[in-house]
Each structure stands twice: as C-alpha cells, then as structure tokens.
Amino acid sequence: MTEISPVLARMLDCRESERIEFKEAKRGFEKNQLFKYCVALANEGGGHLVLGVTDRLPRQIVGTRAFGDLDELRNAIYNALRFEVQVREEFDPQGRRVLVLSIPGRPAGSARSYESGFWCRRGGSLAGMGSERLRAIFSETDGDHSAQICAEAGLDDLDPQAIQRFRELWAGGDSGAEVASWPVEQLLENAELLAEGRVTNAALVLLGKSRSLSRLLPDAEVIFEYRSSEASIDHQQRVAFREGLLLFMDRLWETVRLRVETHAFQVGLVRRDIPAFREEVFREGLLNAVCHRDYRRTESVFVRQYPQRIDIDSPGGLPRGLTVDNLMFKSSWRNRRIAEALEKTDLVERSGQGIDRMWRSSIRDGKLPPDYSRTDEEHVALSLHGAVVDEDLLRFLEQVGERDAAQFGASEMAALHYISRDVDVPSGFLEAATRLVRKGVVERVGKRFILSRKYYVMQGRPGAHTRRVGLDRETNLALVLKHVRACGDQGTTLAELQQVLPAQSPDYIQRLVRTLKSRGEVLVAGRTRAARWFAVRQEKDRGGA
Numbered sequence: 001m002t003e004i005s006p007v008l009a010r011m012l013d014c015r016e017s018e019r020i021e022f023k024e025a026k027r028g029f030e031k032n033q034l035f036k037y038c039v040a041l042a043n044e045g046g047g048h049l050v051l052g053v054t055d056r057l058p059r060q061i062v063g064t065r066a067f068g069d070l071d072e073l074r075n076a077i078y079n080a081l082r083f084e085v086q087v088r089e090e091f092d093p094q095g096r097r098v099l100v101l102s103i104p105g106r107p108a109g110s111a112r113s114y115e116s117g118f119w120c121r122r123g124g125s126l127a128g129m130g131s132e133r134l135r136a137i138f139s140e141t142d143g144d145h146s147a148q149i150c151a152e153a154g155l156d157d158l159d160p161q162a163i164q165r166f167r168e169l170w171a172g173g174d175s176g177a178e179v180a181s182w183p184v185e186q187l188l189e190n191a192e193l194l195a196e197g198r199v200t201n202a203a204l205v206l207l208g209k210s211r212s213l214s215r216l217l218p219d220a221e222v223i224f225e226y227r228s229s230e231a232s233i234d235h236q237q238r239v240a241f242r243e244g245l246l247l248f249m250d251r252l253w254e255t256v257r258l259r260v261e262t263h264a265f266q267v268g269l270v271r272r273d274i275p276a277f278r279e280e281v282f283r284e285g286l287l288n289a290v291c292h293r294d295y296r297r298t299e300s301v302f303v304r305q306y307p308q309r310i311d312i313d314s315p316g317g318l319p320r321g322l323t324v325d326n327l328m329f330k331s332s333w334r335n336r337r338i339a340e341a342l343e344k345t346d347l348v349e350r351s352g353q354g355i356d357r358m359w360r361s362s363i364r365d366g367k368l369p370p371d372y373s374r375t376d377e378e379h380v381a382l383s384l385h386g387a388v389v390d391e392d393l394l395r396f397l398e399q400v401g402e403r404d405a406a407q408f409g410a411s412e413m414a415a416l417h418y419i420s421r422d423v424d425v426p427s428g429f430l431e432a433a434t435r436l437v438r439k440g441v442v443e444r445v446g447k448r449f450i451l452s453r454k455y456y457v458m459q460g461r462p463g464a465h466t467r468r469v470g471l472d473r474e475t476n477l478a479l480v481l482k483h484v485r486a487c488g489d490q491g492t493t494l495a496e497l498q499q500v501l502p503a504q505s506p507d508y509i510q511r512l513v514r515t516l517k518s519r520g521e522v523l524v525a526g527r528t529r530a531a532r533w534f535a536v537r538q539e540k541d542r543g544g545a
Contacts, residue, residue, distance in 0.1 A: 328411065
C-alpha cells in the first residue's frame with residue numbers, strides 16, 4: 001500500500017486558487033494546454049498543476065495516464081517554454097497515479113509567453129492577459145522580498161536557538177556587551193528582522209523553525225545531494241534543510257566535509273595538504289545563494305556535491321546590473337534585509353568581497369576559479385572545483401613567498417590565473433596584471449603578459465622563457481617584413497603595419513621597423529606619417545631597372 005505524501009494531501013484540501021490548478025486528465029492531457037497552464041501559473045507567481053484529481057471539493061483522486069515518460073515531459077516543457085518545471089508522480093493506496101508539476105514564478109518585470117500569447121487563468125479556463133496587466137508587469141522592480149512582513153508569522157515561529165546564535169555572532173563585534181543585553185524583541189528590531197513589531201521574511205529565512213517554514217515559506221530550503229561521480233543519475237545521499245539558515249549552516253558544511261578529499265602537495269621538505277573544498281569558499285557560495293535567490297519562486301537552492309566539484313544553484317537570475325563578467329567588481333543584493341542581518345554577524349560583506357575571497361583562495365590552491373558560466377536568467381549556477389590543476393603555479397606562489405603572495409588581491413590572482421593558462425587577460429584585470437609586472441611576478445612582451453623568468457627557472461626550463469620572449473618579437477618582425485615585401489614598389493606606412501599587428505602599440509611597431517632597418521632589410525622614404533617603408537631587395541631592383 002502506498003500512502004500519498006503530506007504535500008499532496010494538503011493540496012487536496014486547498015481551494016483552487018492562484019497557486020494551484022487541478023485537472024482530471026484521466027486518459028491524457030493535451031501538451032499545448034499543459035504548456036499554456038504552465039505559463040499562466042508562472043505569470044501568476046508560480047504554483048502547481050495537478051493531473052489525476054477532480055477540481056471540485058471534496059476532491060477525489062481519479063488517476064491519470066497522461067505523460068508516461070517524465071524525462072521526455074521535462075525536456076518538452078523546457079524546449080517549448082525555456083524554463084524548468086519540476087515534475088513528480090505519486091500513487092494512492094489503490095495505485096491511482098497523480099502527476100504534480102511545480103511551476104516557478106516569472107522573473108520580476110517580465111511575463112511568460114507561449115505561441116505569442118501571454119496566458120493567465122480566468123475562472124476555469126485560459127485567457128490572454130490584458131494590456132493593463134502587462135503594463136503593470138513590465139513596470140515592476142525587483143523590490144526586497146526579504147524585508148516584507150509575513151502576515152501569518154509571529155515570534156513563536158522563530159527558533160530560540162537560532163536567535164541565540166544570531167546574538168552571539170553579532171555580539172562578537174565592537175558593541176558586544178550592548179547586543180548581549182538586549183531583550184529578544186529589541187535585538188530583532190535593531191537588526192530590522194522585525195518591522196513594526198511583526199516578523200519579516202528575512203527573519204524566517206535566518207531564524208525560522210522547521211514547521212514554520214513548511215507552513216509559511218516552504219521554498220526557503222536548501223537541498224543537498226551527493227553523487228559519487230558526475231555521470232551518476234541517482235544520488236547516494238539527499239538531505240533537505242528547511243529551517244533557519246543559522247540552524248543548519250554548520251550541519252550542512254559537516255555533511256559536505258565528510259567526503260572532502262585532500263591533495264598532498266610538497267615543495268622541498270615542506271608538505272602542504274590542500275583540501276578539495278575549503279569551508280570559507282563553500283560558505284561564501286552558500287551565503288551568496290541565500291542572499292541573492294528569488295524567494296517568490298517555487299524552487300529550492302540545490303547543493304550538489306561530487307568528489308571534485310560542488311554545484312550551488314539558486315532560483316532567479318543575477319540581480320539587475322550584475323553579469324557573470326562583473327561579479328568581482330560590482331555588488332547588488334536582491335534580498336538586502338537578509339544581507340544586512342548577516343553583515344552584522346560578519347558572515348557576509350555587502351561590498352562583494354565574498355566573490356573575491358573565493359577567487360583568491362581557489363587560485364592560491366592551484367585550482368580553477370569559481371565558475372558561473374552555467375548562469376542564465378532563471379538561475380544563478382556556481383561551480384566550485386576541487387582538483388588541483390596547476391601545481392606549477394602553486395609551486396611558483398610558494399617560491400614567491402607566503403608574505404608576498406598574501407598581498408595579492410583577488411584581481412591579481414585572477415590575472416595570474418589567465419596569464420598562467422596563456423590566454424588573453426580580460427580588460428577588467430589589465431591593471432592588476434600591470435601591478436604584477438611591477439612586483440616582478442610577470443613580464444610584459446608587447447601587449448601580452450607572460451610569467452617571469454623565475455617561473456621557468458623553477459620548472460627547470462629557463463630556455464623556454466628566452467624562447468617565449470624572443471619568439472614573440474621575432475614572429476612580429478617576420479610578419480612586418482613579409483607585409484613590407486608584399487607591398488613591393490608601393491611601400492607601406494606605419495598605419496598599415498598597425499593593421500598587421502592590431503594588438504601592438506604604434507611605439508612597439510616603430511621599434512620593429514627600426515630593428516629591420518638596422519639589419520639592412522628595410523628602407524624608409526619620407527618623414528612623419530607620410531613616410532613609406534620598402535624592402536631593401538626590392539629597392540635595389542627598382543633602382544637598377
């Protein structure tokens with residue numbers, strides 16, 4: 001005998017409302033209709049579509065044969081609508097099948113559409129949204145959901161243990177004695193977790209009891225999954241943390257730490273153990289997810305651990321103004337009230353230094369930096385890599401010295417990462433790369449950066465450094481000479497040579513042609529910008545004709 005889940009049992013008792021839609025769908029359900037209902041529920045803030053249940057109270061399970069292949073259904077929904085919908089099936093004691101689709105709410109300021117229609121529900125049917133409603137949606141701003149009062153919550157929905165933990169963390173600062181003496185309500189008021197004496201969503205997220213979150217803010221949870229390999233479809237462990245963050249944060253890390261492998265790294269007689277994942281890096285990723293996620297969406301934060309990678313995925317794209325490329329330079333909080341409360345405990349810094357710390361720690365350990373490349377408008381997706389992939393850079397940093405390396409900021413570590421992988425340094429890190437030149441850690445060859453000679457000597461390849469410095473220059477000289485020769489009797493100007501080497505400065509190109517002139521391979525006729533350069537061989541041929 002199979003018992004239906006408590007979640008479905010509660011749904012059966014609900015009235016059909018903005019958050020839930022029931023359809024009998026005994027023999028099946030049209031896919032196009034399903035897509036439209038998904039869009040309509042998303043436009044109304046998200047909710048659930050339940051197939052196999054009557055829509056009138058008292059509601060009865062009748063079972064459905066619709067959509068037997070759930071993976072195919074999930075893929076079809078995503079391909080048609082470009083957002084993910086959670087799909088699960090349940091069976092009652094008589095074996096009747098119920099299909100539950102959990103639809104996330106739309107992003108603020110945008111409406112979902114399908115087949116050129118912005119769908120909503122009107123009574124028991126579907127309809128297109130009116131222009132007035134669409135204008136209201138498009139004029140929305142994100143706001144701060146965490147600062148809003150939860151009308152149904154009271155102080156008894158907050159866990160005393162979590163409140164005490166919050167007090168202890170805040171009291172660790174300069175005003176410790178004062179904070180320790182405040183009554184509970186004053187403590188929460190001063191932290192702005194109470195507004196007008198009432199509980200905010202931020203208070204529930206940070207301090208809420210498990211049963212209170214289940215009742216009032218059920219999607220404010222973090223789900224942990226462990227898979228023994230990245231190819232595994234099934235997880236080996238799954239834990240749902242649905243309670244105040246301050247109650248489970250340490251327990252979640254302990255769950256992760258149980259499977260953290262250690263890389264033994266040795267330089268000379270000194271051995272250094274590098275864990276695959278450091279607590280401070282994992283904690284920053286988790287706290288960013290809690291502070292940035294969109295709590296209006298019916299989705300959870302997921303932490304998925306693999307032996308050499310941790311993925312932290314949170315619902316809602318990046319807050320407005322943030323992109324994957326400017327995360328290290330710019331900060332913006334979707335849930336400012338949560339961030340400000342955590343700032344009081346020194347768990348987060350609103351200046352964005354958390355991203356910096358993750359970058360710096362990862363590169364310092366010879367790992368790949370935090371990876372946000374999977375992020376889209378629906379989710380912020382962070383990957384933390386545990387494997388040491390650049391032992392040579394790690395040894396080089398050890399050689400540079402702990403004291404000097406400790407002075408490298410996150411931007412300098414990022415620039416060092418790009419240079420060590422022999423890729424162009426992004427524009428946002430060019431200034432940091434220049435600082436590394438002044439510190440003698442890297443060198444500049446033309447407009448490119450390479451690691452200093454010390455790095456190649458450490459590798460036992462000093463000749464490789466000489467070749468790299470000389471090769472770039474000789475390659476550029478050969479390209480310039482080839483172009484001059486190709487221009488024949490017409491000759492060429494410095495402006496044209498800049499097109500040959502667009503990454504190089506005019507001064508650098510002038511030095512190249514002067515070198516070729518000193519070698520007797522080119523001649524110049526004229527002065528300033530009107531000067532033209534000719535290949536020596538061709539000049540002699542022209543003069544003897």
